[in-house]
Amino acid sequence: MSYPENFRYTKEHEWILVEGGTGTVGITDHAQKELGDIVFVDLPRPGAAVEAGKPLGSVESVKAVSDIYSPVTGEVIEVNELLAAAPEKLNEDPHGAAWLVRIRLSNPAELDGLMSAAEYEAYLGG
Amino acid sequence: MLKQIPLADVHRALGAKMVDFGGWEMPLQYTGIIDEHRAVRAAAGLFDVSHMGEIEIRGPQALDLVQRVTSNNAARLADGQIQYSGLLYEHGGFVDDILVHRVSAGHYFLCVNASNQDKDYEYIVSQNRWDCTVENAGPRYAQLAIQGPRAQEILARLTTADLASIRYYRFVDHEVCGRPARISRTGYTGEDGFEVYLAPADAATVWNALLDAGRDFGIRPCGLGARNTLRMEAGMALYGHEIDASITPLEAGLEWIVKWDKGDFCGRARLEKQKAEGVRRKLTGFEMRGRGIGRDGYEVRVGGKHAGWVTSGGPSPTLNKNIGMCYLPAELAQPGTAIEIMVREQPVEAVTVPIPFYRRPK
Numbered sequence: 390m391s392y393p394e395n396f397r398y399t400k401e402h403e404w405i406l407v408e409g410g411t412g413t414v415g416i417t418d419h420a421q422k423e424l425g426d427i428v429f430v431d432l433p434r435p436g437a438a439v440e441a442g443k444p445l446g447s448v449e450s451v452k453a454v455s456d457i458y459s460p461v462t463g464e465v466i467e468v469n470e471l472l473a474a475a476p477e478k479l480n481e482d483p484h485g486a487a488w489l490v491r492i493r494l495s496n497p498a499e500l501d502g503l504m505s506a507a508e509y510e511a512y513l514g515g
Numbered sequence: 516m517l518k519q520i521p522l523a524d525v526h527r528a529l530g531a532k533m534v535d536f537g538g539w540e541m542p543l544q545y546t547g548i549i550d551e552h553r554a555v556r557a558a559a560g561l562f563d564v565s566h567m568g569e570i571e572i573r574g575p576q577a578l579d580l581v582q583r584v585t586s587n588n589a590a591r592l593a594d595g596q597i598q599y600s601g602l603l604y605e606h607g608g609f610v611d612d613i614l615v616h617r618v619s620a621g622h623y624f625l626c627v628n629a630s631n632q633d634k635d636y637e638y639i640v641s642q643n644r645w646d647c648t649v650e651n652a653g654p655r656y657a658q659l660a661i662q663g664p665r666a667q668e669i670l671a672r673l674t675t676a677d678l679a680s681i682r683y684y685r686f687v688d689h690e691v692c693g694r695p696a697r698i699s700r701t702g703y704t705g706e707d708g709f710e711v712y713l714a715p716a717d718a719a720t721v722w723n724a725l726l727d728a729g730r731d732f733g734i735r736p737c738g739l740g741a742r743n744t745l746r747m748e749a750g751m752a753l754y755g756h757e758i759d760a761s762i763t764p765l766e767a768g769l770e771w772i773v774k775w776d777k778g779d780f781c782g783r784a785r786l787e788k789q790k791a792e793g794v795r796r797k798l799t800g801f802e803m804r805g806r807g808i809g810r811d812g813y814e815v816r817v818g819g820k821h822a823g824w825v826t827s828g829g830p831s832p833t834l835n836k837n838i839g840m841c842y843l844p845a846e847l848a849q850p851g852t853a854i855e856i857m858v859r860e861q862p863v864e865a866v867t868v869p870i871p872f873y874r875r876p877k
Contacts, residue, residue, distance in 0.1 A: 425532070425740070426549045428830045429808055429837075431859075447859070449808055451548040451830055452740050473806075 392417065393484055397460065397500055398509035404484065405460040405492075407500060412461055415488040416448065416479065419513055424450040427479040430472040432490055437465045439492060441499050446489065448479065457489065461499045467491040520565040521657050521715040522722055529736055537630030539566040541739050548740035552832040555704050555745055559663035560737035561725050564710070565718065568632025568653040570625040576645035581615060581623050584642050584781055586764060588774035592617035597684045597701060601764050601772050602627075602635055603782035607789060608760040611635050612752060612769075614701060616686055624697070626658075626710075628754045642781065657718035661725055661734075662708030662745075664875075669729040670709055673721070674698065678709070692717070692724050703742060705749025706875055747827050747838065750800065750871030756811060756826045757798055757840055765789055766842070768798045768870065796823065797848035800870040801856070803837035807863035809856035815841045816855045816862060822847060825856060831872060838872050 396404040402420035405412040421427065429449035439445050445459040468490050471478060478487040494500075504512060517540040527533065531542035542563065544551060554560050572580055581589045587600035596617055602610040611631040616624040627635045636651040643649055661670055667678050676689035676698055686699035694717035702708040713721060726734060743753070752758045758767050763786060765773070773786060803809060809828040816822055828839025843852070850869050855862035 425544055426547050429806075431807075451744060451832075452543070454808075454810065 392506040392509055394506045396484070396506060397503035398506070398512075399458060399460045399503060400512065401458045403458060403460050405500070405503065407494065407497070410494055410497070411466065412463070412492045412494055413488045414445070414460060414490050414492060416457060416483055417509070418483050421480050421483045424448060424453070424455060426451045427476045430476045430479065430489070432468045432472070433465050435465055435468055439463060439465060441496075448476075459492070460503055461492060461494050461496070463492040463495045465490050466493050518566075520563060521718045522563050522565065525719055525722060526563065526736075531736070531738060534739070536566065536739055539629055541566055542736070544738040544740045545736045548738070548744060549832045551735050551737040551741035552744050554733060554735035555663045555706055555737060555741065556833055557663070558733035559661060559665040559669055559708075559729050560704070560735050560741065561722065561729065562660040562662065562737050562742055563657075563718075563722065564660050564742075565657040565715070566629035567658050568627040568629055568635065568651070569656045569712070570627055570632070570636055570639060571650040571652045572623045572625070572639070572647050573621060573650070574645065574647035575621055577621050577623050577647050579645050580639065580643055580647045580649075582777060582780060584610075584639055585613070585615060586774065586780060586782065586786075587615070587772045588777040589615055589617070589623065590777065594619055595685055595687060597686060597699060599684075599772055601769065601782075602638065603764070603780070604760060605781050605785065607763040607782040607785035609754065609758045609762060609764070610638050610760070612754055612758060614699075616697075616699065618688075626712075631754060655714070656712045657715045658710060658712050659718065659722060659725065660702055660704075660708065660710045661729075662702045662704040662706045663734075664707060665729070665732040665734070666706070666708040669725060669732055669734060670698075670711075672728040673724050681709075692721050694721060696721070703749075703751055704745035705751070705871065705873055706745075743827075744829060744832060747829065747840070748831050748833055748871065748873035750840070753827060763789060765794045766796055766798065794845050796842045797845045798826065798840055798870070799843055799848040799850075799852075800868045800872060801828075801839050801841055801854060801865045802868050803839075803856070803863060803865045805864040807856070807858040807861070808837045809839045809841070809858065809863070809865060814857040815843060816857060817843070817847055817852065819855070819862075822854065828856075833873055838868075840870060843867070
């Protein structure tokens, strides 16, 4: 799977797509492959404040629990309800239907610290 | 440097995700834990468990040494018979849980946990007052496990041994693919199947032949991930989780491997005392009721108060529930107790249930 050019990426394998002042956040294809079969997703409620680099929620595979780190600081405005009933969608469509949350950014300058698709692919390759 | 099993390169070529398991580089999964788990329940799975240890005890008084260090009654074994047993300390806790095979009257073959094999060997040697020969034989054996309802049909294509005549917990010394093999009707999945001990140099040939022979049956190579979910559903103990040096067989629900009529053995006095005084904590199963997964090491509370800990926990692919095992005060360790499992500082509701969670259809 190729990594979308219009996403920005974290070293912890989250992605963010910013449109207007809102960022859609998910985990990368690499992350879902490393986790294996995903069976549970724990996400904050709308209205929750999140901070760049701090845990946003967690994803559980059969084997283990992994924290998800927020790529940006802001407020959660929407949570993907699909994942409560069908966490396995994260294995199938991590860059699309299985997005995690939408965040209203309070400091868009944080995006400059994230990687481009090319940089992320180089990071995975290294 | 991780210890290498003989087939590490074969697993990598099959696309396995490799992990460090007790110092061994082992396959965690190939196609995915849930897919592999379901293949074993429905058809067959092939596991490389060559990290497991083997200890051989030989000599005219081999039975005396086996009886001294284990809690089950090895005197009841006939040639070609196997028993599950506890290797116990004098204080009653587990050195390890093991399979004792009687090869002949003066020769016992023990299958032991990978990360315990050196400790087990030294412990057995320390108890050897009978001039038995004790061999830490792990490097001489690879071990493959073929498990699932189709296991016998698949293995039958590669051996002249009469598999149908090997009853549960029996073994034969025969051949697979023309290579010498010890074929045991045992396993760690809750399904029918076989564990095959063979020379490391023959392991790749037999592994590949089993995958080929099983293709039409839907066999899958399976990693440690599925091995763990399968054994958990079957309610089988894993050393370092349900049992360890601080846990006795009576606490772990394993009194059936303590044979009081066998005479003296390491740990007997302490176990008798514990039985007379009553066991204070016991292992029980649980099912999650609330949203969340109780996992190894998580705290268990009852009525908001600390009550015990989770030994193993996770999703059950067969039951589509989140299950686990935990220690609780004995009076609470019966089915139907409402408990809370602390998942990331939040109590999540669960209820105790009997072990095992899964029994194969007869």
